[in-house]
Amino acid sequence: MTRRTNRTEKLDLRLSRTAKQTLQAAATAERKSVSEFVLDSALSEAEERLADRRGFTLDAKSWNAFVAALDTPPRRHARLERLFREPSVFDTKSEP
Numbered sequence: 001m002t003r004r005t006n007r008t009e010k011l012d013l014r015l016s017r018t019a020k021q022t023l024q025a026a027a028t029a030e031r032k033s034v035s036e037f038v039l040d041s042a043l044s045e046a047e048e049r050l051a052d053r054r055g056f057t058l059d060a061k062s063w064n065a066f067v068a069a070l071d072t073p074p075r076r077h078a079r080l081e082r083l084f085r086e087p088s089v090f091d092t093k094s095e096p
Contacts, residue, residue, distance in 0.1 A: 013038075 015023075027037035058066060 023034055023038060027034045030037055032040070
């Protein structure tokens with residue numbers, strides 16, 4: 001059962017007549033209002049798209065390898081070190 005929350009925000013949407021009719025038919029089939037159907041569908045899709053960006057699971061062996069990689073000191077890169085020694089285009093040039 002969907003938990004009701006106080007809805008204070010509004011989202012407007014432009015769509016074709018055919019798209020609106022399709023959404024109305026789908027909402028009717030689910031016994032929901034068009035607003036409920038669109039909101040539920042959009043939130044479900046959004047959660048699915050964001051799921052892999054919120055967390056991930058690893059088995060013990062993979063977790064240990066991941067932690068070891070994070071704990072490993074960074075490799076030295078001569079070109080990167082040289083780049084950081086050079087003045088940046090964002091450095092202010094003091095006038096004498």
